[in-house]
Amino acid sequence: MNGDQIFNSINNIQIIIKNHKEEIEKLDQEIGDGDHIFNILRGLDEILNLKEELLDKPVNHIFKQLGMKIMTTVGGSSGALFATLLIGMSKKYSSDLSDLNNLSEMFFEGVQSMKKRGKADVGEKTMLDVLIPVSNNLIELQNETDFEKVANNINNVAKDGMLSTKDIIATKGRASFLGERAKGHIDPGARSSQLAIEAICNQFINK
Amino acid sequence: MNGDQIFNSINNIQIIIKNHKEEIEKLDQEIGDGDHIFNILRGLDEILNLKEELLDKPVNHIFKQLGMKIMTTVGGSSGALFATLLIGMSKKYSSDLSDLNNLSEMFFEGVQSMKKRGKADVGEKTMLDVLIPVSNNLIELQNETDFEKVANNINNVAKDGMLSTKDIIATKGRASFLGERAKGHIDPGARSSQLAIEAICNQFINK
Amino acid sequence: MKKFVNEVENILTESLTGFGKAHSDIIDVRLSPDFVFRKNKSQNDKVALISGGGSGHEPLHGGFVGYGMLDAACPGQVFSAPTPDQMEAAANEVHKNKGILFIVKNYSGDIMNFEMGADMIEHENQTIIVNDDVAVEDSTFTTGRRGVAGTMIVEKTVGSLAETGALLEDCKIFGDHVNKMTASMGVAFTSCTVPAAGKPTFELSNDEMEFGVGIHGEPGRRREKIKSANQLTDEILETILEDLKPDNNQEVLLHVNGFGGTPLMELYLLFECGQKLLEKKNIKVSRSLVGNYTTSLEMAGGSFTVTKLDADIAKHWDSAVHTPALRWKM
């Protein structure tokens, strides 16, 4: 893992999010307050601005700085949560491990921090319905050598998690204020998280 | 002239104004503030409520009371002006004169008061472009015995006056704030005044 | 039409009654004829200030009744001048043996009805006609300019002078002076909806604005494509400054007034644009007021008002005031 790869992934995430801008915007307008897409886009812009500065820095330093940037520029629930994810991830990097091992450990740690920060778990109609299953799945697959298989797996888990939010009555986040009325709507944070994961997975899938 | 005839005329005026509600509303929205039709309708409602109380009263008393009612319930330019007209008219009634003579004298006096109140004259894109020519014409015709002829005459003078406001650049009233932009629009007060006159004239025209 | 309303005919009465109750510590409301007046009359004799006009511009004028400003206000129907009996009743209620000063915005309807009201009272009285709107060309042949957001600045400053026990004559002279030192101009993005009409007074397409609009949604100088806040500020303040011809280093009061439907966030942004432009021209904004003070129901848009300050105007602007909508130092 290195700066180039990290920023390459962020680039791909930005592309996929921009391609789904209207859809994400609409999701948060329906069951939230409509700012989610702008929070995400602002965050991506801000961290891509750090590319030159961070490209050659150690991986844990990069994650920490990305997290700090998101923390200080995004705001909202997603700002706090994604900052927590990245800062959590930065703590677990070890130069002795393979990329997939590193990613699994780091991601697991990051998602654990998010759960604490959001006081939430699977089944509450949030981005954690995508991120928790993905982090569990990654741990299971951390010694797999076929990256395309891992990517396909993760991709599907993320999609399932995202779709599962559709029929949940939210208990966390803004959608929770809606009760029954939020049913039938996909959670915006789940959708943007799933898309980010899809962007990364696509890097490993030979289409 | 008696109370019955007066209230009958007011009734007819109300009918014709209601039939042109949308048109008058639009005229004041275009070059004014849109309240003219509501001022007029409120005034007509209020004075028709006085019917029972005033029916048998002397003509000058009736006009005075109608004027007072309009003065205290209508507001806006048209409230002040029509109140001034009626109160002015009330001062000139004489039981020695014929109806047409009375009407001519009373109306002339009323319009003179309006000119003073509004500090306005013909050619300023106001209701006076209808009322001044009408009052002059009435004076000329005050000894005519063919009422239908008088009515037809007056009717035409009122219409010409009303139409003339279309191409005047206003110097009085709200439309004056518009300068060139008011050109091409008929003055709302001129239209409502002309319609009122038409309603009365129609009583004497055998159609 | 979507409004908080029961029967449209009762909107004014119910609203005025609520207004009276919400501010029962300082004002009272009398109905039929309608007027708002100060509850705790000043101990000392003073010139009584009475203003009024069509409703729909709230907090103007009822919101400015109280210590240091108006003694009474006469609200007409929405956008229709009040009737003379309202002025008569208000005058009889609040006069204090030093005469009555009417403050009237320059519209035919207001002028005529206030004149008729003045004819009906026995107290000595004078009238200040406010005509601060530079959107409309002034000319000796026409009705002249409209009275808009500058009116409350006249009411505040003359109200303060009247509180000192000044003579009617002096209040009138000072009010005319403040009016001459004041100029305003505004722009609308959307129409307002008069309750009785139930639909918008005018239509603007999605990229149009009415430049130089009146506070009743009357047309202004021109209808044109919307522009950036900086461009609008430039055009409006240029026109205002042409009229006011301020000296170098002139101190001014800069008032950004919202027409009702524009968020505070934008009004403060507009203030920032205005302040920066005036600074560049060596004009010192030493007093400021930002908010919805002279509204046009729910119309989106706003206006700039600039008042050139001298020591007297500044002093009377700064002095204590206690009304429903403007309150400081007490």
Added chain:
Amino acid sequence: MKKFVNEVENILTESLTGFGKAHSDIIDVRLSPDFVFRKNKSQNDKVALISGGGSGHEPLHGGFVGYGMLDAACPGQVFSAPTPDQMEAAANEVHKNKGILFIVKNYSGDIMNFEMGADMIEHENQTIIVNDDVAVEDSTFTTGRRGVAGTMIVEKTVGSLAETGALLEDCKIFGDHVNKMTASMGVAFTSCTVPAAGKPTFELSNDEMEFGVGIHGEPGRRREKIKSANQLTDEILETILEDLKPDNNQEVLLHVNGFGGTPLMELYLLFECGQKLLEKKNIKVSRSLVGNYTTSLEMAGGSFTVTKLDADIAKHWDSAVHTPALRWKM
């Protein structure tokens, strides 16, 4: 989208700068990280009150910084919670050796960001979570109710207590108490338009309203046909009273809050409806506040807030306050 704006990205910075200039006598604005704070710090040590939240609710919170209310406010992007570094910077600027009290509306984003901010500072601190919106059912499993227009009542009363030199502990207890005594609910007639989005957040047809709407235009209890002001008042106040369970002859503060796009005339009419209904139920409205205090950009609509008064709350409501948006007795 028709707004007073230059570049959409700069709307907050320009607006905050203008806000700082317009009220430079009492507050100051720091940018990057953004916060508003009192200019003339109190002489005495006091608990420092810091609030904040997404922008678009002006005058909340920046408009309530000043004597008797907040020490600082942290504005986020429009409808997005502020970032922790804003809270850290504000805390470091305004702390006065008696600890920091954060006042936070109950939204995930605000709570998380304020928590992170609190983690970053060394000063002793506590947090009051305001959750007065009874439109949304409360439950131990969910995030619970939203914080809405009642927040400024908490800020006013706790602000007053803090000014007396009270301990952090006592301010926290009192704030929680005021929050518990307060309940709100609102209705929207139109949507707001987030500047970055450039189009309305939701669509309501000509005869529809969103009953129990949130202050970000989030959906409420239900979407339904518009009703008369009296009917709306009945439904809203019933829900509020069910929650507050006032005693017979209970004294209350009745706050009618406009969401930004509704004329004052209608808000006072709503106040009249509310006051009459409460009177019928033997509840005494002894304090009132009517106006646009907790807005949702240009959204048309409004809310009722009722606070049950005891001697303490009444005293701290009445006490002197001097902020850009609320000022009395000084």
